[in-house]
Amino acid sequence: MDYLHQIRKPKLRDKQLIAMDLTSEYMGIDSECQLFRILPASLSSKIEQSVYNRRKRKLFSFRESLRKALVKRLNKSEHCYIVDSMPLEVCKLSRSSRSKICKEQDYSLPEKGYCASQSSHYYGYKLHAVCSAQGVIESMDISPACVHDINYLKDIKHQLRDCTLLGDRGYL
Known part of the structure; x- marks a missing residue:
């Protein structure tokens, strides 16, 4: 499922973009330039860096809701x-x-x-x-x-x- 309704069908789905963003954050990569230097060609050919950055900003609310759901599950029994x-x-x-x-x-x-x-x-x-x-x-x-x-x-x-x-x- 794609969260953003776009006229043209993107090659990289929204879920894949969020997964890529979360993985890069987990790996300690805080720069899109650095991320696109180490990305395999199969992924970097699907999206340009500027488009990735723009879509990532637009998907922030969905990423935040995912973070909150994870926190709720991880902190379920926390007092x-x-x-x-x-x-x-x-x-x-x-x-x-x-x-x-x-x-x-x-x-x-x-x-x-x-x-x-x-x-x-x-x-x-x-x-x-x-x-x-x-x-x-x-x-x-x-x-x-x-x-x-x-x-x-x-x-x-x-x-x-x-x-x-x-x-x-x-x-x-």
């Missing part, structure tokens, strides 16, 4: 989760006033924040992640750097119920 955050620096603090990165939309503006574990200030975002004790990532979210860790707990309290959630002092 203990670990939550933590890390800084995502956009640029050095000294360049923050001149930086134009991620400033296209008002809701996605980077902010100045403080990372206690590194004892440093930074400009950017904060990545929050929740994973099971087995290491399966349950959810991830990006917030402005100034958002305190405790506020992320308010966001995920509807996702996780009747479980133990372990975090560092930032989540107290």
Whole structure:
């Protein structure tokens, strides 16, 4: 079954493209250029790199639903989760006033924040992640750097119920 309704029938089906994307991610390949260098000719002749990238972006929601189904199955009997955050620096603090990165939309503006574990200030975002004790990532979210860790707990309290959630002092 193909998820995207296309006028011309593609040589590479959507399921094959998602499988190729997941396999490359599992292998640690994070660049399409690198992927297309090592692909066998039988696959690389079926799709161009730019078409692969465009279709991969359009299939993100289907890939995400597959990820959620896998996580649900893998974490079915899990009652203990670990939550933590890390800084995502956009640029050095000294360049923050001149930086134009991620400033296209008002809701996605980077902010100045403080990372206690590194004892440093930074400009950017904060990545929050929740994973099971087995290491399966349950959810991830990006917030402005100034958002305190405790506020992320308010966001995920509807996702996780009747479980133990372990975090560092930032989540107290």
